[in-house]
Amino acid sequence: MHSSINQIPGDAADRHSTPDQFVADALDRPEVLGWSPERALSGGIYGFNSIDPRSRSFNLVRGRLLELKRSRNMRLVGVVSATPNVGKSFVAANISASLSRDPQIRTYAVDLDLRRGSLSSQFGIIPENGLNEYLAGGGRFETYLLDGEALTIIPTRGGMVHSAELLASARARGMFQAMRRSNPDYLFVCDLPPVFANDDAVATMAYLDAYILVSEEGLTTEREIKDSVEALGRQKLAGVVLNKFKGGVLSDGYGVESYYATGYGAERDD
Numbered sequence: 468m469h470s471s472i473n474q475i476p477g478d479a480a481d482r483h484s485t486p487d488q489f490v491a492d493a494l495d496r497p498e499v500l501g502w503s504p505e506r507a508l509s510g511g512i513y514g515f516n517s518i519d520p521r522s523r524s525f526n527l528v529r530g531r532l533l534e535l536k537r538s539r540n541m542r543l544v545g546v547v548s549a550t551p552n553v554g555k556s557f558v559a560a561n562i563s564a565s566l567s568r569d570p571q572i573r574t575y576a577v578d579l580d581l582r583r584g585s586l587s588s589q590f591g592i593i594p595e596n597g598l599n600e601y602l603a604g605g606g607r608f609e610t611y612l613l614d615g616e617a618l619t620i621i622p623t624r625g626g627m628v629h630s631a632e633l634l635a636s637a638r639a640r641g642m643f644q645a646m647r648r649s650n651p652d653y654l655f656v657c658d659l660p661p662v663f664a665n666d667d668a669v670a671t672m673a674y675l676d677a678y679i680l681v682s683e684e685g686l687t688t689e690r691e692i693k694d695s696v697e698a699l700g701r702q703k704l705a706g707v708v709l710n711k712f713k714g715g716v717l718s719d720g721y722g723v724e725s726y727y728a729t730g731y732g733a734e735r736d737d
């Protein structure tokens with residue numbers, strides 16, 4: 468490889484589309500949303516506060532992602548798992564919060580779980596239009612900057628949408644293109660559905676540079692991890708997060724651990 472690491476499929480998929488100007492403008496000019504540390508805690512988001520021991524694992528992941536941004540120009544990273552309910556959205560929200568404390572970058576948390584999006588409820592946002600409506604051609608592209616934090620949320624409203632068609636649309640290509648062409652300081656953390664729920668996670672990966680695979684201690688099997696990595700591509704694996712790790716750093720042994728030995732960025736150009 469590895470001349471190829473930056474010529475990711477996202478570029479290839481985007482080649483024949485033009486960046487969406489509405490998306491580009493909304494990324495630069497988000498609506499400011501009232502926000503407070505209390506709201507973060509009530510949504511289970513600890514990553515904003517580096518003194519909180521529960522933020523520690525997320526800070527480790529942040530370090531890894533910032534390194535990939537610097538060394539590999541990683542701009543869009545997905546958060547995914549094999550099966551439902553292992554804590555992807557929890558991890559995505561907390562990694563985004565942790566990243567937002569880096570003054571060099573601006574972080575966007577993008578809800579790409581188009582059917583079961585949960586970032587809006589985690590952050591207490593009631594969007595007028597979600598990402599699914601935007602992609603369907605119906606609504607505005609909405610971006611919400613949390614007041615006092617360098618974190619912008621791009622929510623979706625969920626529902627039984629034809630997510631595969633939406634993700635394959637020219638509008639989706641234009642959106643990802645606009646994200647990729649945006650200010651180089653912007654970094655996008657994308658919450659995804661489970662790999663084995665439908666084709667969406669695999670389809671979306673074509674637009675993304677890397678992914679974090681969330682697994683749950685005692686629940687996710689080695690086979691599921693292997694099959695997920697095979698489906699999503701080993702080259703883009705930025706790391707594995709073991710959630711609900713007993714004896715970990717979250718309260719009541721409800722912790723998070725991370726492993727980064729393989730995949731994206733681990734291989735060298737020489």
Ligand SMILES: Nc1ncnc2c1ncn2[C@@H]1O[C@H](COP(=O)(O)OP(=O)(O)OP(=O)(O)O)[C@@H](O)[C@H]1O
Pocket residue numbers: 511548550551552553554555556557558580583585660661710711712717721722723
């Ligand atoms: N380490 C953790 N500590 C405390 N609560 C957690 C942890 N991980 C997940 N949770 C909680 O478990 C529930 C499920 O997590 P979450 O919604 O993030 O999972 P998910 O993988 O995104 O699910 P889905 O597949 O439905 O999208 C949420 O209420 C979340 O707050």
Ligand SMILES: [Mg+2]
Pocket residue numbers: 555556557580585658659
């Ligand atoms: Mg989720």
